[in-house]
Amino acid sequence: MQRRIYQIISQLFGIPEDQIKDTTAPGDVPNWDSLGHLNLILALEREFDVSFTAEEVTQLLSVGSIKTKISTLSNAVE
Amino acid sequence: MSIRFDEIFSQLEPSPGSYLNASKKISSENVEGLRNLNLAVLSSFTAEIISPYLHVECARRGIHLERYFGPYNQFEQLVFSQTSALYGEPRDVVLLMFSIEDFSYSFLNSFSDAENELDLMKVRITGIIEGLRRFSDAYILVANFPEPFFRPDISSQHGALLQRANVVISDLCKRELGVYLFDLSRLVSEVGSNRWYDRRLHYIARVPFGFEGQLAISKRIARYIRALFFPPSKCLIVDLDNTLWGGVLGEDGLSQIQLGDAHPGNVYKEFQRYLLFLQKRGILLAIASRNNEEDVLEAFIHHPEMILKWENFAAKKISWQDKTSSIRSISAELGIGLDSLVFFDDSALERAWVEKEIPEVKVIQVPRDAVHFVDAIENSEAFDQIISSPEDANRVSMYQQSGAREALRLNAISVDKFLEELEILLEIGLLDSMTIQRVAQLIAKTNQFNLTTRRHSIVTLQRMVEEGAHVLWARVSDTFGDNGLVGVAIVTSEKLQHWRIDTFLLSCRVLGRKIEKAFLAVLQEYLAQNGASYLIGEYIPSSKNSQVVTFYPDSGFDPIEDSPGQWIINLERKRTPKPDFIRIGKNPCSVGSTK
Numbered sequence: 001m002q003r004r005i006y007q008i009i010s011q012l013f014g015i016p017e018d019q020i021k022d023t024t025a026p027g028d029v030p031n032w033d034s035l036g037h038l039n040l041i042l043a044l045e046r047e048f049d050v051s052f053t054a055e056e057v058t059q060l061l062s063v064g065s066i067k068t069k070i071s072t073l074s075n076a077v078e
Numbered sequence: 079m080s081i082r083f084d085e086i087f088s089q090l091e092p093s094p095g096s097y098l099n100a101s102k103k104i105s106s107e108n109v110e111g112l113r114n115l116n117l118a119v120l121s122s123f124t125a126e127i128i129s130p131y132l133h134v135e136c137a138r139r140g141i142h143l144e145r146y147f148g149p150y151n152q153f154e155q156l157v158f159s160q161t162s163a164l165y166g167e168p169r170d171v172v173l174l175m176f177s178i179e180d181f182s183y184s185f186l187n188s189f190s191d192a193e194n195e196l197d198l199m200k201v202r203i204t205g206i207i208e209g210l211r212r213f214s215d216a217y218i219l220v221a222n223f224p225e226p227f228f229r230p231d232i233s234s235q236h237g238a239l240l241q242r243a244n245v246v247i248s249d250l251c252k253r254e255l256g257v258y259l260f261d262l263s264r265l266v267s268e269v270g271s272n273r274w275y276d277r278r279l280h281y282i283a284r285v286p287f288g289f290e291g292q293l294a295i296s297k298r299i300a301r302y303i304r305a306l307f308f309p310p311s312k313c314l315i316v317d318l319d320n321t322l323w324g325g326v327l328g329e330d331g332l333s334q335i336q337l338g339d340a341h342p343g344n345v346y347k348e349f350q351r352y353l354l355f356l357q358k359r360g361i362l363l364a365i366a367s368r369n370n371e372e373d374v375l376e377a378f379i380h381h382p383e384m385i386l387k388w389e390n391f392a393a394k395k396i397s398w399q400d401k402t403s404s405i406r407s408i409s410a411e412l413g414i415g416l417d418s419l420v421f422f423d424d425s426a427l428e429r430a431w432v433e434k435e436i437p438e439v440k441v442i443q444v445p446r447d448a449v450h451f452v453d454a455i456e457n458s459e460a461f462d463q464i465i466s467s468p469e470d471a472n473r474v475s476m477y478q479q480s481g482a483r484e485a486l487r488l489n490a491i492s493v494d495k496f497l498e499e500l501e502i503l504l505e506i507g508l509l510d511s512m513t514i515q516r517v518a519q520l521i522a523k524t525n526q527f528n529l530t531t532r533r534h535s536i537v538t539l540q541r542m543v544e545e546g547a548h549v550l551w552a553r554v555s556d557t558f559g560d561n562g563l564v565g566v567a568i569v570t571s572e573k574l575q576h577w578r579i580d581t582f583l584l585s586c587r588v589l590g591r592k593i594e595k596a597f598l599a600v601l602q603e604y605l606a607q608n609g610a611s612y613l614i615g616e617y618i619p620s621s622k623n624s625q626v627v628t629f630y631p632d633s634g635f636d637p638i639e640d641s642p643g644q645w646i647i648n649l650e651r652k653r654t655p656k657p658d659f660i661r662i663g664k665n666p667c668s669v670g671s672t673k
Contacts, residue, residue, distance in 0.1 A: 008095065011099065030621075035124075039095075039098065042289050043095045046093055057278055
């Protein structure tokens with residue numbers, strides 16, 4: 001799952017996968033602005049077939065928190 | 079179009095990632111062979127999110143589109159000022175989009191005032207269009223209002239009011255030169271408002287379309303732009319059997335072909351009506367069919383359900399020769415280039431052959447089910463037409479020559495006049511328990527008009543107040559409604575009557591109206607009354623706040639020697655002038671409401 005998340009981020013924001021860590025956040029990535037964030041959310045929802053609430057969208061501001069949230073949502077489905 | 083482009087488009091999927099990638103690839107390709115066009119989008123909300131989709135969908139249609147998105151909700155500021163960024167490059171098309179809530183906050187609630195609101199709307203949009211026309215020859219597309227995603231009750235009057243607003247817009251477009259309706263309402267209906275909107279985007283960022291809506295609107299805008307700059311195809315060549323009627327004339331006989339008011343004949347009858355409609359619009363019809371000419375002539379003369387007549391067709395190639403030869407001779411006979419022909423044939427084999435032999439001809443992918451025939455032609459975009467006549471095109475150039483624009487320039491409305499008519503009311507208050515949440519939110523989120531971008535948390539804010547800082551908020555309303563709390567200023571006292579502005583910010587919602595000057599002026603008044611003699615302002619650059627780099631010097635502050643980014647004003651000698659057209663309401667200056 002981590003690999004897929006990193007791939008999406010890398011593709012969307014144009015940064016190499018090996019530069020992405022759990023702590024990576026909008027401040028660290030030039031293209032991860034508010035617009036980029038919305039596109040990231042949409043891409044993640046498609047990839048993992050999950051749905052974030054509006055509040056979650058505004059709170060998922062680090063790669064680590066994204067991983068945790070997707071993990072929780074995917075497990076809930078199972 | 080290059081092979082590379084074909085590859086890019088064939089790999090395209092309906093997802094943000096796929097389009098963003100395609101957009102990057104197109105940018106790095108040689109765009110020769112695409113027509114360069116320039117679009118400016120002025121909207122009451124941030125629309126920039128559609129930029130890559132527009133880029134790709136235009137490239138697909140042979141257009142290399144330069145895109146400019148004006149800062150949102152600054153129509154008049156951009157349009158009335160000849161030096162604004164809007165006019166920085168010559169534009170080919172300007173798209174105006176209004177979200178009803180942003181455009182007129184009170185509109186949907188003002189049943190008693192509906193006439194007045196509609197009039198205001200008409201005046202405002204007319205003003206914007208005329209303003210544009212003074213400095214730009216661009217085509218103007220004006221979007222109408224779609225259904226908002228929430229309507230309080232089923233039979234409410236909102237719907238009727240919205241329809242009337244759309245009639246206002248539609249009438250305006252008919253009246254004005256080179257101004258066309260962008261039927262957004264229809265598009266949202268086509269997609270379905272349940273699929274169009276993503277409520278989260280609306281609440282988080284006031285973006286009035288989810289991804290599906292974003293993609294659909296981009297395709298539609300691209301389609302309009304193409305229709306404005308490329309002529310429609312001139313001639314539609316149709317087959318006969320299983321196209322204009324059900325069945326095969328030569329085998330089933332005249333009385334057995336399906337054409338009439340009952341199913342399945344009604345599908346073909348309807349299709350004939352559609353072709354007649356195209357013909358009336360000026361598109362030539364032609365037949366390329368393998369049949370006996372006498373049988374066909376008899377069918378047209380004697381079948382009682384024929385909508386189309388023999389005379390409706392500008393050319394008829396009814397013989398046993400192959401379709402490519404027929405198409406070539408239609409082209410020669412009518413004097414129409416092959417690339418202006420559209421071929422509609424239900425046989426996949428025939429279509430494949432024509433595609434291979436005469437690639438210039440546009441071949442419609444005819445669906446198996448005749449109920450979709452009309453859609454297939456519509457979706458091909460081949461006959462899209464916005465400029466309805468050569469007369470219309472002539473009028474535009476005559477208008478340019480006659481100096482009508484000069485007349486408009488003389489009656490010019492300026493940005494200042496517009497700002498005056500807004501009747502802006504500014505209220506200022508001190509932080510309290512009711513306002514602290516909103517203030518903290520503004521501090522956390524405001525990026526552009528933010529002098530120092532200090533992200534004080536709520537806890538820090540409280541501590542600062544306890545330690546003697548003053549936190550002021552600004553609230554703005556105008557003729558269109560209440561903007562709410564939109565500005566924050568935090569000042570701390572230093573030594574001896576020197577105060578420092580720790581934070582000064584304004585929501586981008588209210589930029590372009592000189593509100594920041596009024597806020598600063600009142601702040602200075604307040605501090606002076608509290609014993610301040612000097613006020614220090616700081617500018618800390620960030621990646622987003624470059625627009626405020628000269629804010630303090632522009633407001634009358636002087637630089638502090640050896641301290642770049644620090645400015646000072648002597649309140650006893652000088653003040654930032656307050657713009658006349660802004661009224662000050664409730665504020666903490668002890669002299670009461672100032673004028």
